[in-house]
Amino acid sequence: MAAVTSQTTQTGQDEVTDLSKQYDTPMGLAHSTMQALKDRIKLHYDLASDYYLNLWGEHIHHGYWATDEAKAKDTKEVAQVNLIRLLLEISKVSEGARVLDTGCGIGGTSRFLASELGCTVTGITISTKQVEMATRLTKAEAAKQIQGDHKTVTLDADGxxxxxxxxxxxxxxxxEKMGEYFASDAGTFDVVWISEALSHFPNKALFFQNAFKVLKQGGKLVLADWFKGEELNQTQFDNxxxxxEDGMLLPPLCTQPDYVKFATDAGLKVFHEPKDISKDVSKTWDISWSLVQNPSLWAFAFSQGRDGIAFLQAFRAMRRGYSNGSFRYAVMSFQKEQSYPTSIDISRPQPPPPPAHLLSSGPVRSDPSKIMATYPQPRNQRGAELGILVPPRMDVGELRNSKTENRINGWSPNA
Incomplete structure (x- = not known):
């Protein structure tokens, strides 16, 4: 979609911003443009993560209020944990799982999965500042659990x-480089977890391909993210x-079916269909909008220039988008299927074949014509109309001889 974002200069002319150029280029953007966007995202989180901690708390993602009662009484912090629990519910993550938390922020979800489920979690983020904050907050929590000082908390040989x-x-x-970085760990993660980070990625198809690479067979990809509504008109898109997209430093937003296609194209199967929970998370932005009235936050935004102002103004657009349905929020999960051996292990003892006389051509269930040819015709006209077949008669002597022969040959129908 060819559209631009502009601002009016002192000369009265519209100045096209760098980020808006994404709309004039197909999804396969030039690497320099992709890198420029990622550099701005990194800078944003390096500068703003302290404010995120004050604004959102340790979990930099939406809250989930599933019922009217929850909407009335649950705090933002409780609702944020409820979103994590919802993702666990739709993905069936096991205790002790090995998890790759992609776009981990300041580590809130990583800490929850380790503390509550005993998971071994590797959190990755593009931001140097977030790694520092996540490590510091994790050491502080670990010290609290052992009733010690955070300075006494050490990292093991693997960090x-x-x-x-x-x-x-x-x-x-x-x-986007996780497939390469974890090449030696390919096929070893039980879970790839990504919450509200994939919308930042310029090459989303590559992410799904990398997730497939690092997941073990039977492993899960679980995600929560922002989406645009389907079949939007130009006015809805522009408003x-x-x-x-501009304020949150996003490449063009996708629809929910887009993610399903990316996943299945990468070889994953749908484990839990997309669940649209827009109405149950939109309260996040009502709370956030009241919080951003803090003058110090606006002072910080002004100090960052256009990007800072656009970021805070995007809050209003999100509230409006949730209200009219143009902006959506959904959770979903996918699985890397198990593969099973197609050959028989001849070293293992196999059951003996049935006697030769029992291998003669008999009825083939999938072909009624062969059944009719094998069995005699029904005994009456009504049976013929109903398709009732009567097997050949066998007298007692024949039955006894058949059983005796089976025992002699070492084979029994119940073996």
Whole structure:
């Protein structure tokens, strides 16, 4: 879709911004443009993560209020944990799972999975600042659990911090390179977890391909993300979606079916169909909008120039988008299927074949004509109309001889 984002300069002319150029280029953007966008995302989180912690808490994602009662009484923090529990529910993540938390932010979900489920979690983020904050917060929580000082909390040889029944580590890594980085660990993660980060990725198809590579057979990809509504008109796009993409530093938003196609094209199967929970998360932005009235946050935004102002203004667009349905939120999960051996292990003893006389041509269930040819015709006209078949008669002597022969040959129908 060819559209631009502009701002008016002192000369009165519209200046086209760098980010808006994404709309004039197909999805396969030039690497320099892709890299420029990722550099801006990294800078944004390096500068703003302290404000995120104050605004959102340790979980930098939406809250989930599933019922009217929850909407009335649950705090933002409780609702954020409820979203994690929903993702666990739709993915059936097992205790002790090995998890790759992609776009881990400041590590809230990683810590939850380690503490509550005993998972071994590797969190990755593009932001240097977020790695530092996540590690610091994790050490503080680990110290609290052992009633010690955070300075006494150490990392093991692989950089993990013991936390609850599990352990956590954080790495600065561009998620688009995770397939290459974890090449030696290919096929070893039980879970790839990504919450509200994939919308930032310029090459989403590559992410699904990399997730397939690092997952073990039977492993799960579970995600929560922002989407645009389907079949939007130009006015809806210009008023709601474009300000969100611009302010949140997003490449063009996808629809929910787009993600399903990316996943299946990469070889994954749908484990849980997309579940649209827009109405149950939209309260997040009502709360956030009230929080961003803090003058210090606007002062920070102004200090960052256009990107900072656009970021805060996107909050209003998100509230509006949720209200009119143009902006959506969904969770879903996928699985890397198990593969089973197609050959028979001849070293294992096999059951003996049935006697030769029992291998003669008999009825073939899938071909009624062969059944009719094998068995005699029904005994009456009504039976013929109903298709009732009567097997050949066998007298007692024949039955006894047949059983005796089977025993002599070492074969029994019940063997």
């Amino acid at each position: 993990f911090i013991a936390l609850g029944k599990g352990k956590v580590r954080f790495l600065e890594l561009d998620a 709601d979606i474009k300000p969100i």
